[in-house]
Amino acid sequence: MKKLWTILLYAILVILAAITLTPLVWMVSASLMPTGGANTFPPTFIPKEVTFEHYLSLFTRLNLARYLFNSAFLAVAVTLISLVVNSMAGYAFAKFRFSGRNSIFKLLLSSMVIPAQVTMLPLFLMLNKMGVINSYVGVIIPGMASVYGIFLVRQFAQSIPDSLIEAARIDGATDFRIYWTLILPLCKPVLITLAIITFMGTWNDFLWPLIVMTDDSMYTLPVAIANLSLEHVQDVELMMAGSVITIAPVLILFAAVQKYYISGIMAGGVKGE
Amino acid sequence: MKSNSTARIAFFFLAPALIAIGVFFFIPVVAAFVLSFTDFDIYSLGNWKYARLVGIKNYIDLVNDPLFWKALKNTLYFLFVGGPLSIAMSLATALLLQSKVVRFKGIFRTAYFAPVVTTLVAVAVVWRFVYHPRFGLLNYALSFAGIDPIDWLGDPHWAMPAIILLAVWKNFGYNMIIFIAGLQNIPQELYEAADIDGAGKWQQFTAITIPMLAPTTLFITIITMIGYIQLFAEPYVMTQGGPQDATLSIVLMMYEQGFRWWNMGYSAAVAFILFAIILVASLIQTWLSRRSRAS
Numbered sequence: 315m316k317k318l319w320t321i322l323l324y325a326i327l328v329i330l331a332a333i334t335l336t337p338l339v340w341m342v343s344a345s346l347m348p349t350g351g352a353n354t355f356p357p358t359f360i361p362k363e364v365t366f367e368h369y370l371s372l373f374t375r376l377n378l379a380r381y382l383f384n385s386a387f388l389a390v391a392v393t394l395i396s397l398v399v400n401s402m403a404g405y406a407f408a409k410f411r412f413s414g415r416n417s418i419f420k421l422l423l424s425s426m427v428i429p430a431q432v433t434m435l436p437l438f439l440m441l442n443k444m445g446v447i448n449s450y451v452g453v454i455i456p457g458m459a460s461v462y463g464i465f466l467v468r469q470f471a472q473s474i475p476d477s478l479i480e481a482a483r484i485d486g487a488t489d490f491r492i493y494w495t496l497i498l499p500l501c502k503p504v505l506i507t508l509a510i511i512t513f514m515g516t517w518n519d520f521l522w523p524l525i526v527m528t529d530d531s532m533y534t535l536p537v538a539i540a541n542l543s544l545e546h547v548q549d550v551e552l553m554m555a556g557s558v559i560t561i562a563p564v565l566i567l568f569a570a571v572q573k574y575y576i577s578g579i580m581a582g583g584v585k586g587e
Numbered sequence: 588m589k590s591n592s593t594a595r596i597a598f599f600f601l602a603p604a605l606i607a608i609g610v611f612f613f614i615p616v617v618a619a620f621v622l623s624f625t626d627f628d629i630y631s632l633g634n635w636k637y638a639r640l641v642g643i644k645n646y647i648d649l650v651n652d653p654l655f656w657k658a659l660k661n662t663l664y665f666l667f668v669g670g671p672l673s674i675a676m677s678l679a680t681a682l683l684l685q686s687k688v689v690r691f692k693g694i695f696r697t698a699y700f701a702p703v704v705t706t707l708v709a710v711a712v713v714w715r716f717v718y719h720p721r722f723g724l725l726n727y728a729l730s731f732a733g734i735d736p737i738d739w740l741g742d743p744h745w746a747m748p749a750i751i752l753l754a755v756w757k758n759f760g761y762n763m764i765i766f767i768a769g770l771q772n773i774p775q776e777l778y779e780a781a782d783i784d785g786a787g788k789w790q791q792f793t794a795i796t797i798p799m800l801a802p803t804t805l806f807i808t809i810i811t812m813i814g815y816i817q818l819f820a821e822p823y824v825m826t827q828g829g830p831q832d833a834t835l836s837i838v839l840m841m842y843e844q845g846f847r848w849w850n851m852g853y854s855a856a857v858a859f860i861l862f863a864i865i866l867v868a869s870l871i872q873t874w875l876s877r878r879s880r881a882s
Contacts, residue, residue: 320688327683331698334756338701340724341713353722403604410597418601422608427869428616429817431838432858435851436618437611442632459607489596518706520820521838525846536708540824543712550716557709568704572697575704579761580768 338561345369345554352550368555378559380531381538386563388450388523388534389516392457393509399459401505404467405497409479419468422461430456431521438525452526453534457516463508466581470504471497507578510571514564535560623855632849645856655857657832658840661747665836666815669751674804674811676759681766682796696767700760707757711824714753715740718825740826743833750821750834758814762807769803770796805876809869816865837861 340359344352345368347361372378407419437456438447446452474497482492498505520536527533533541539556546552568575624640625631631638649655680699684692702710717724718739726736739749773796781791818836822828828835828843837857845854 323683323686323689327689327695330680331695334698334702334760336724337710337713337717337756338705340717344716352716355722355727357722357724357727399603399607402600406597406600410593410600412594412597415597418605425608425612427813427865428612429813429858429861429865431817431841432619432862433612433615435622435845435855435858436615438846439618439632439635439851440611440615455607456611458611459604461608464604489599493600514704518704518708520708520823521842525842536706536820539706539712540708540820543715543824544827553712554716557706557712560709561705564704564706565701568701569697572700576696576700576764579764 341554341557341561344551345558347551349549349551352554368552369559371552372555372559376542377530378538378556381533381535382559384450384527384532385517385535385560388453389513391450392454392516393512395454395458396460396463396512397505397509400463400508401467401498401501402493403459403464405471405493405501407464407468408471409474409476409497422464426461434522434525441526447526448528448532449526450532453523456522457512460512463512466504466508466578467501469581470501474500503574504578504581506571507574507581510567510575511578514567514575517564619855619858622852623859625852627850627852627855629849631851638852641852645853646860648853649856649860654832654835655840658835658837659860661833661835662816662818662837664747665751665754665818666812668748669754670808670811670815672751673755673758673815674762674807676755677762677807678766678800678804680759680763681770684763684767685770696764699763702757703760705757707820708824710757711753711821714749715825718749741830743831746826746830746833750818750825753821753825754815754818758811762811765803765807766800769800773799801876801880805872809872812868812872813865816861816868 340357343359343361346364346366348363348365348367351361351363352358407415433456441447441452441455446455478496478500479492482496487495518536519534520540523534524537524540527537530538539553539560542556543553623645624642625638626641626644627635627638683689684695689695716722718726720726720736720738720741723739725739726734729737737745739745777795777799778791781795786794817838819838819842822834822836822839823842826834828839838861841854841857841861844850844857
């Protein structure tokens with residue numbers, strides 16, 4: 315009975331894993347098929363002949379290198395800027411006593427129920443007046459600070475002993491120096507987690523870049539892929555190659571650092587209670 | 588003196604974040620509220636002076652717009668069917684992975700989690716072909732059960748279920764991780780005591796697991812709801828809101844009104860209704876859970 319249950323359990327887990335991965339596996343294999351090769355019945359998973367022509371034409375004919383650069387540049391820029399901004403604020407909320415600290419923090423936390431879409435119309439008008447629509451700055455601005463990031467750093471920084479900070483202060487270190495050479499290195503695990511979450515979030519973001527980037531040359535990968543997929547509805551294999559290039563970087567990054575990523579979600583989930 | 592200088596230094600550290608969030612989040616929220624009472628359109632875009640206050644006209648127009656009701660109905664359909672389905676799936680997989688007899692937990696966890704980190708737009712493009720009526724994987728799989736091909740994205744009855752299936756596939760791994768964290772926080776002694784008292788597995792599940800998971804479940808319900816009500820990229824890429832507006836969502840309507848037709852006043856009203864729904868739903872959920880905990 316117990317043995318039967320174990321076998322059943324594994325069967326469910328394996329089938330579920332297979333179903334979960336099937337669309338991704340099919341995407342990769344279809345991207346390697348010659349044009350029309352994926353339009354077969356029954357669907358095939360192993361290409362009869364392997365070709366890289368779709369990847370080639372994405373880069374030569376369809377300007378994909380440019381989109382790849384835009385996505386990578388924006389993801390890195392938003393990650394670096396927000397890391398500094400959020401860690402400074404998280405440190406202040408954790409380690410400084412000042413009047414209004416708790417009420418400001420509560421206000422920030424409660425703002426998390428406001429969907430970003432509400433801000434998008436006025437933000438677009440503001441950035442339009444500033445002349446930064448269709449520029450990298452336009453995408454970076456709303457990503458500079460995040461309440462979630464401040465929250466994560468604050469939770470972590472609270473565990474740093476005050477005596478450590480006091481000792482540095484007695485040694486004559488300035489407050490910025492304490493933050494830069496003591497707090498940041500101590501916060502490294504949470505900063506890595508935050509960096510990964512921010513990088514992936516920016517890379518995968520769609521609606522805001524779709525609104526801000528009006529010129530084809532400024533598109534990020536998701537915007538470009540959405541656009542191409544509406545134009546090239548029939549080119550299955552080409553679109554699969556485009557999807558592979560969009561997904562592969564984040565999937566590889568996740569595989570390399572999943573421990574940090576998952577611990578970040580767990581921290582947010584458990585402490586968010 | 589000392590507390591004064593502490594406050595100054597704290598402000599130095601807080602300033603970048605507070606200014607960024609204040610100027611580029613809180614001010615736009617207030618501005619959006621004002622915008623929803625104006626007739627801001629493409630002419631006002633060139634010169635804001637052309638926009639006039641029109642009171643609650645946008646909201647009255649919305650109530651009389653059948654397309655808005657359609658979008659609201661679709662979004663709630665997605666929310667109330669897709670949300671619980673996704674959460675149930677997350678809980679089920681979390682429980683399976685918590686089982687003591689399972690080994691290689693890490694491998695399964697990674698497999699289930701992989702869709703979460705993928706780019707939504709790209710997987711929506713992939714799933715558009717999974718749903719292909721003739722060559723798609725789904726109809727092929729269903730053919731083994733003797734089910735005739737379904738035009739998933741072309742049939743108004745099936746388009747939303749198809750989008751829900753994609754969303755569940757994409758998202759269940761995320762909540763699964765949070766559920767696993769919640770399960771690990773339940774003291775093992777509770778189960779040991781229940782074993783001694785002779786309680787069965789099902790009794791343990793309903794008497795220990797479910798109540799102990801309640802805070803986690805509340806958190807998951809709220810974040811899932813906030814995420815699902817913002818449905819946008821799937822219909823944008825897969826159906827453009829069709830067929831026959833069967834997948835038009837609130838955010839898609841907001842996007843089209845605001846950034847395609849530049850009816851920004853009208854679009855802001857749509858955005859605020861979205862906000863109002865999220866706010867009311869979060870308050871109800873928090874209130875319900877407080878009440879159940881108190882009793």
